[in-house]
Amino acid sequence: MKMHKLRRLMSVPLTQIILFAALMTALQLLSMAGLIPNSFTYAIGSTLIYAIVAIGFCLLLGYSGLASLGTAGFIGVGAYAAYYVMESFGMPYIAALAVTLAISVAIGVAVGFISLRVEGLYLAILTLGLSEILRNLLMAVQATIKIDISNARLFGVQLNDSGAYMLVLVTFSLLVWLTSNLIDSPTGRAMLAMKNSTSAAQAMGVSLMKHRLLAFVISTVFAAIGGLLYMMYVRVMTTSVSTLLTMTTSLNILGAVIIGGAKSLWGTTLGAFIVYGIQSMFLSKIPFFQKNPAFITMLTGLLIVVVVMFFPGGLTQFLSGIKAKLQRSFRKVREDIYGKDLG
Amino acid sequence: MTLPFALMMLLGQLVNMCVTALAAFAVTMVFRTSTTTNFAQGSVAALGCYYTAELFGKYGVPVYLGLIAGMLVGVLCGLFIDIVIFRNGKSVNPVGKQIITMGLVSIIFGGIPLRFGNPERVPFESLYRGKEAANIIVDFAGGKLVVSRHALICLGVTVAVLAALFLLLKFSKWGLAVRATASNEFTAELMGINSHAITAISWALACALGVLAAVMYAGNGTAITASFMTTIQVNAFLACILGGFSTFYGPVVGAVCIPLVSTLVSFLQYLPIEGAAAISRWNMVIVYVLLMIVILIKPQGLLGKPVAKKV
Numbered sequence: 111m112k113m114h115k116l117r118r119l120m121s122v123p124l125t126q127i128i129l130f131a132a133l134m135t136a137l138q139l140l141s142m143a144g145l146i147p148n149s150f151t152y153a154i155g156s157t158l159i160y161a162i163v164a165i166g167f168c169l170l171l172g173y174s175g176l177a178s179l180g181t182a183g184f185i186g187v188g189a190y191a192a193y194y195v196m197e198s199f200g201m202p203y204i205a206a207l208a209v210t211l212a213i214s215v216a217i218g219v220a221v222g223f224i225s226l227r228v229e230g231l232y233l234a235i236l237t238l239g240l241s242e243i244l245r246n247l248l249m250a251v252q253a254t255i256k257i258d259i260s261n262a263r264l265f266g267v268q269l270n271d272s273g274a275y276m277l278v279l280v281t282f283s284l285l286v287w288l289t290s291n292l293i294d295s296p297t298g299r300a301m302l303a304m305k306n307s308t309s310a311a312q313a314m315g316v317s318l319m320k321h322r323l324l325a326f327v328i329s330t331v332f333a334a335i336g337g338l339l340y341m342m343y344v345r346v347m348t349t350s351v352s353t354l355l356t357m358t359t360s361l362n363i364l365g366a367v368i369i370g371g372a373k374s375l376w377g378t379t380l381g382a383f384i385v386y387g388i389q390s391m392f393l394s395k396i397p398f399f400q401k402n403p404a405f406i407t408m409l410t411g412l413l414i415v416v417v418v419m420f421f422p423g424g425l426t427q428f429l430s431g432i433k434a435k436l437q438r439s440f441r442k443v444r445e446d447i448y449g450k451d452l453g
Numbered sequence: 454m455t456l457p458f459a460l461m462m463l464l465g466q467l468v469n470m471c472v473t474a475l476a477a478f479a480v481t482m483v484f485r486t487s488t489t490t491n492f493a494q495g496s497v498a499a500l501g502c503y504y505t506a507e508l509f510g511k512y513g514v515p516v517y518l519g520l521i522a523g524m525l526v527g528v529l530c531g532l533f534i535d536i537v538i539f540r541n542g543k544s545v546n547p548v549g550k551q552i553i554t555m556g557l558v559s560i561i562f563g564g565i566p567l568r569f570g571n572p573e574r575v576p577f578e579s580l581y582r583g584k585e586a587a588n589i590i591v592d593f594a595g596g597k598l599v600v601s602r603h604a605l606i607c608l609g610v611t612v613a614v615l616a617a618l619f620l621l622l623k624f625s626k627w628g629l630a631v632r633a634t635a636s637n638e639f640t641a642e643l644m645g646i647n648s649h650a651i652t653a654i655s656w657a658l659a660c661a662l663g664v665l666a667a668v669m670y671a672g673n674g675t676a677i678t679a680s681f682m683t684t685i686q687v688n689a690f691l692a693c694i695l696g697g698f699s700t701f702y703g704p705v706v707g708a709v710c711i712p713l714v715s716t717l718v719s720f721l722q723y724l725p726i727e728g729a730a731a732i733s734r735w736n737m738v739i740v741y742v743l744l745m746i747v748i749l750i751k752p753q754g755l756l757g758k759p760v761a762k763k764v
Contacts, residue, residue, distance in 0.1 A: 177548065224745075228752045231490055231547070232698070235690045236748060242687060243741040250734045357687060361492060361555040368552045404563040411559025418549045418556070419542035 123290035126376070131283045134158075138275055153390035155275045158282045159339045161382035164366040165289055165375055166332020171364070172372030173298060174325035175305030176225055180237035182359040183244030184330045187213055188337025189347055190248050193255040196341075203269075206338060214334035218327030225322050241360060249349040256346045274343045281339060285332065286375055292328075293375075301325060362386070369417045371424025380425055384413065457596030459720065466712040467604040468673045471611035473711060475666040476682075476689035477696070477704035478615060479659035484698055485635035486648075486655040489550035490690065493534070494663050495682030496561040501527040501664030502671055502682075503569050509577065516577070520668050524661040531660035535653045565679040577672040607669045614665070615705060622701060631655065688712075695744055697757020706756060715740045 119125050134154065141151040163181060170176050188210045195206040221237060228236050259269055269277070292298050301321050303311040312318055340354075341347065349355055362385050370381025383391075389406045393399045399406050421428045476494065483491045505523035508514040514522075538553060539545060545553065589605070591598045622628035633641040634651045642648050663682070670685060671677050688711050689704075696707030718739045722732040732739075753759050 171548075224749065227749060231484075231488075232694060232752070235490065235694050236745070238687065239691050239694070239741050239744060242691075243738055243745070246737045246741070247735075250738065357492075357683065358558075361552075361558075364548075365552050365555055368548065402567070404566045406563070408560050408563030408567075411556040411561075411563065414556030414559065415538065415553050418545065418552045419538060422543055422545060422549055 123375075124287060127283050127287050127290075131279055134279050135276070138272055138279075142272060147395075149395075150391055151275060153387060153394075155278050155343055156340075156390065157383055157387035158278050159336050159343060160363065160366065160386045161379045162278075162282050162285055162339065163333045163336035164363050164370075164378045164382045165286060166329040166336075167363050168367045168370075168372060168375065168378040169289060169292070169301075169332075170325050170329040171367055172374075172378075173293060173305060174301045174321065176322065176325060177231065177234040177364075178221070178237040178326070178329065179234045179357065179360040179364070180221065180241040180244075181329075181333050181363045182355045182357065183241030184214060184217065184333035185337035185340065185359065186244055186248050186349070186355040187217065188334030189341045190251070190255065190337075191334070192338040192341040193257060197255075197257050203342070207335075210334045210338045211331060214330045215327050217334075218330035219323055221330065222319075222323035222326035225326060226319060238357060238360065241355075241357070245349065245355045248355065253350045254346070254348045255341070257341050259342065259345055269342070278339050278343055281335065285335070286379075289328075290375055297321070297324065365414050369414060369424055371426030374424070374426040377424055377426035384417075384425075385410065388413075455596055457593050457598050460593070461598060461600075462719070463713070463716050464598075464600050464604060466716050468601075468607050468669060469712040470709050471607045472666045472670045472685055473688050473692055474615065474705045474708035475611060475662050475669075476685050477692040477708040478618070478701070479662040479666075480686075480689050480693050481698060481701055481704045482655045482659045482662075484693070485701070486631065486638075486652045487535070487539070487547075487550065489547045489554070491534075491554050491656075491659065492551060492686075493530075493554040493557040493561065494659065494689070495667075495686035496558045496679060497527055497530045497660045498663030498667035498682045499677065499679055500530065500561055500565060501660070502667035502677055503565060505664070505668050506577070506671065506677055507569065516668075516672075520665065523664045523668060527660035527662075527664035528657040531656035531658070532653055534660075535656040540649070562679045577668075577674075601673075603669075603672055607672075610665070610669070614662070619702065627651075627654075691741070691744060693754075694748055695754055697754025699753065699757045703754055703756035707754070710755075711740065711744070714743060718743075 137146060137154065138151050140146045141148055163185060167178070167181060170178060191210040191213055192206045195201045195209050196203065221240065224236060224240075225233055259274065300311065300316040301324075303314060303316055304318060304321050308318060347354060353359065366381035366385045367378050368381070369384055370377035370379065372378075389410055393406045393409065394403075417425065417428075476498070480491065480494060483489065483494075501523035503523075504526050505516075505519040508519035508522055509516055534554070534557065538557075539550060542549070542553070589600045589602060591600070622631060630641070630646045630648075630651050633644065633646055634648045638648050641651075666685065667677075667682050670682070675681055689708060692707035692711050693704040694707070695710060696703030696705065698704070715736060719733055719736050722729050747755065751757070
């Protein structure tokens with residue numbers, strides 16, 4: 111009976127989020143105590159930033175059925191907003207957050223309107239063009255931006271390295287919680303209906319315009335928040351050299367969502383850890399890969415190809431398949447021992 | 454700004470146009486037969502180009518032989534992607550195929566430095582340097598018009614290749630099969646067309662054209678890196694959207710338009726207005742914004758046909 115209650119408690123998203131956050135905080139405490147290398151938790155933090163972006167994209171692709179390749183540009187918008195508000199005008203973090211939200215909502219609405227006219231892969235390539243516009247625009251404005259975090263204050267508290275990590279973690283937990291609530295709300299159901307058939311959804315009274323705009327606004331806001339956190343965490347960005355704002359990032363985010371399983375938030379987080387985390391957390395510690403970083407890129411690519419080839423539903427499908435198999439064989443063993451009636 | 458100068462700037466974009474046109478045709482070929490966008494287009498092209506450059510620079514093989522070898526590498530890559538990867542995957546949908554090509558980009562990006570070491574070089578420099586005939590100079594309208602020989606060769610090759618392909622598409626049995634597969638794969642199969650073979654050939658052809666484009670682009674003096682075709686690839690995608698995916702010639706028209714408009718926009722910096730010189734920095738931004746506006750007005754592309762949607 112107790113087992114049953116525990117299982118039900120575990121299936122509530124909030125419990126899962128609290129457990130995840132507690133685990134990540136514990137890792138940070140361990141690294142502060144010197145038991146885990148600092149670079150390990152640093153890699154976790156940066157992966158969580160990508161996971162935030164990926165979760166916004168999950169809502170767009172997995173729940174609304176809209177493909178976009180503009181993610182990189184939206185990340186750039188958040189990063190530059192953070193830089194200008196905090197570094198040039200010396201305003202606090204909250205102000206940067208407000209400006210980022212305002213700009214990304216505006217961009218999200220614009221892209222949402224575009225999505226009403228152009229659909230499918232066309233939309234993906236069009237948003238790719240939009241991302242290129244944003245990247246060229248930001249590059250022409252200023253090629254390198256750098257934030258000095260010692261000026262940054264959050265609720266009057268000085269932000270340091272572990273403070274930035276906690277900021278990322280808290281933002282991640284909050285956004286996952288909001289998203290999991292949205293998915294189960296009527297709005298989330300309407301989005302899912304829209305994904306499966308636009309005509310049927312419209313016939314049931316779902317406003318295409320409202321939900322497409324909302325989906326794009328949410329994913330743009332998540333990406334921009336990712337950019338903002340990137341500036342708080344990594345603190346420097348070079349537009350002309352780095353690949354952060356190019357097509358590669360948009361594709362990697364898309365890859366994270368597909369690999370994890372397009373309709374699962376934890377799956378998407380897992381996907382982000384596979385695409386971004388594995389190489390920075392584990393592989394870069396192995397001497398062989400340190401000597402040949404090219405193998406890391408190849409291995410990540412190979413992993414992506416294999417997962418998509420053999421598990422079209424993503425890793426969540428793979429894991430639930432294993433779970434079902436285990437349960438079946440477990441039941442069989444029990445039946446063998448006690449007979450069928452007790453099963 | 455004089456007329457010969459303006460013409461020269463336009464001619465300077467010739468190689469760019471040719472390369473984008475070939476890449477755009479390749480993207481359309483794959484899109485029409487497999488309904489997916491090949492993100493590995495640029496990196497497969499770079500891989501083939503590396504082989505050509507190595508044969509040319511290290512072993513002194515003539516360029517055209519090296520090019521054929523590079524294109525063969527492209528053909529093998531294309532066949533590998535379609536036959537080995539896509540056909541063995543479990544019910545891979547178009548988005549899944551996109552992700553697979555993206556994974557291949559990572560593999561090739563990682564593989565190129567392993568195989569070729571130092572990732573940056575300009576291999577075809579010796580092809581034209583030191584030769585008097587590198588540029589052709591013509592007197593024109595009271596000025597001198599300088600055209601690079603490479604641009605003319607590229608133009609010739611591109612026109613010949615594309616013309617041959619369009620004629621084949623229009624009049625050969627293979628072309629009919631490709632058009633049938635592009636229009637509806639299932640019905641094409643019912644009509645006895647081996648659509649698997651058609652798809653595989655399309656992939657091979659697309660990758661070979663990519664290598665041809667990459668060698669032309671590198672021959673213009675661009676350093677070869679694993680990602681040196683990325684800009685061209687993005688432009689090729691946008692050209693396909695601009696021209697319309699529903700025809701085979703639309704993307705080629707779009708590919709010519711993008712460098713052309715980009716040059717025309719860059720002319721604006723010579724206007725006698727204050728601050729006009731700053732326009733060159735915003736060149737690509739203006740071009741992409743114009744492109745967006747055109748697509749919003751005509752979502753099917755300039756030459757596209759509206760697609761009726763079944764409910």
